Amino acid sequence: MLFNSPVFLFAFLPIAYFVFWALKAKQHRHIWLTLTGYVFYGWWNPKFCLVMLFSTLVSYLAGLGLLKFGQRREWRRALLIVPIAIDLSLLGYFKYCNLGITTWNWVTTWSNRPPIQPLDIILPLGISFYTFHTITYIVDSYRGVITPTRSFWEFACYVSLFSQLVAGPIVRFRELQGDLEKIDTLNRSAYLNIGFSYFVIGITQKVLLADTVASIIDPALKLAPSLSTTSAWLCMLGYTYQLYFDFAGYSNMAVGLGYLFGMHIPQNFNSPYKALNPSDFWGRWHISLSRCLKDYLYIPLGGNRKGDLRTYSNLMLTMLLGGLWHGASWTFVFWGAYHGALLCFYKTFSKQWDSLPKAFQRGLMFTLVVLGWTVFRADSWVNAVTLLNRMLIPQSGVAVIGGATLVVMLAICALIAHLGANASELKHEWHPLPALAMTAVFVICIAKIVGGEPAKFLYFQF
Numbered sequence: 001m002l003f004n005s006p007v008f009l010f011a012f013l014p015i016a017y018f019v020f021w022a023l024k025a026k027q028h029r030h031i032w033l034t035l036t037g038y039v040f041y042g043w044w045n046p047k048f049c050l051v052m053l054f055s056t057l058v059s060y061l062a063g064l065g066l067l068k069f070g071q072r073r074e075w076r077r078a079l080l081i082v083p084i085a086i087d088l089s090l091l092g093y094f095k096y097c098n099l100g101i102t103t104w105n106w107v108t109t110w111s112n113r114p115p116i117q118p119l120d121i122i123l124p125l126g127i128s129f130y131t132f133h134t135i136t137y138i139v140d141s142y143r144g145v146i147t148p149t150r151s152f153w154e155f156a157c158y159v160s161l162f163s164q165l166v167a168g169p170i171v172r173f174r175e176l177q178g179d180l181e182k183i184d185t186l187n188r189s190a191y192l193n194i195g196f197s198y199f200v201i202g203i204t205q206k207v208l209l210a211d212t213v214a215s216i217i218d219p220a221l222k223l224a225p226s227l228s229t230t231s232a233w234l235c236m237l238g239y240t241y242q243l244y245f246d247f248a249g250y251s252n253m254a255v256g257l258g259y260l261f262g263m264h265i266p267q268n269f270n271s272p273y274k275a276l277n278p279s280d281f282w283g284r285w286h287i288s289l290s291r292c293l294k295d296y297l298y299i300p301l302g303g304n305r306k307g308d309l310r311t312y313s314n315l316m317l318t319m320l321l322g323g324l325w326h327g328a329s330w331t332f333v334f335w336g337a338y339h340g341a342l343l344c345f346y347k348t349f350s351k352q353w354d355s356l357p358k359a360f361q362r363g364l365m366f367t368l369v370v371l372g373w374t375v376f377r378a379d380s381w382v383n384a385v386t387l388l389n390r391m392l393i394p395q396s397g398v399a400v401i402g403g404a405t406l407v408v409m410l411a412i413c414a415l416i417a418h419l420g421a422n423a424s425e426l427k428h429e430w431h432p433l434p435a436l437a438m439t440a441v442f443v444i445c446i447a448k449i450v451g452g453e454p455a456k457f458l459y460f461q462f
Helices: 006-022 026-042 048-069 073-107 127-143 152-160 173-181 192-221 229-260 278-282 287-298 308-326 330-348 350-354 358-377 381-392 403-419 432-450
Strands: none
Touching: 006 026, 006 432, 026 048, 026 152, 048 073, 048 127, 048 152, 073 127, 127 152, 127 173, 127 287, 152 173, 192 229, 192 403, 192 432, 229 358, 229 381, 229 403, 278 330, 278 358, 287 308, 308 330, 330 350, 330 358, 330 381, 358 381
């Protein structure tokens, strides 16, 4: 089910919302949110609800085990390692098994061994996100950062919360625990305006900006080998803004839906295209993933505490795994390595970089990000190299159909992304004029949704 679909907007959300507020008891609200999460998730493929339920049960029982046996060292380590191993095994099978098979076939092409046939595996939506939810819960419980909950429904509600289930943000249990504990004392009207405001901003970013740009660049990029250099850059600038407004739109809708049910879901974006340098970019883009990689991988590896060489290797390993998290393709690994190299470069030459004019820093960083997105979007090395060749070596070729519209959309997107305030910087105050404007924009989005097929969110594939 999609946030931008009629069934969600006109059936699922109203029912989920009004029944939730009609219930009064804490456990009843936990159960209801859990059930709605499984209906939302199972709308696509019900059988994968069993995978999420299994992962939930494993982590919940491990949390109870830490409560009961937390003073015994051998039990603590087992209750940390076993559930994480199970979660990573599930993720590895569904997401990376065929990558391993194709890589093995490529490595052994010199031998006379017959190639192994890839398995017929369907990737469950959102498995990368809810796996991180369960893993961070276990690690935080082990570290003593949180006290594991004894309520199964509270934990199941956290894992399956439909607003952030499929494409994040990656929300840690400690960030929602307070809201879940006082869920029976919430004031329905307290967050109604801000919740609706965030949701409308998000659906506008998705439907009116990202999807409009996508309708022009997607057909054009199928002709990548014949595009002119100008067209190639226009397409990749389009994808750069499409990806941002698509994912930021989803995240803002998730924040808004969270408020509607009394949940404070953290922001996932902070105007990333205003970043001055690689470190600044990763503090602004997909913030929840960046923090998880930092807190659960980079710092445990040693961070920057063990000398420059170790710091560089930790940065590279963290970003390599961050790239791999995005998808089962070596192009994603390369994209992660590319950003790891940028972070290492900036760490080495930060004084020189920071001495440059800020406008130049932003322009340089944005250009480097665009080049990185070229590899990120490509579904093969051949396509990535072809498109980069078209962009970096001046040449004539095919123009983009709808190029004038694309230029206008790029100008609008650029003004918002580079100069405008993001959703978290707005006051979300419902004075008559902004309320009327927001309502009008929402109606336009609804009309576009009803009149066509809702487009999937790009981060669903991860």
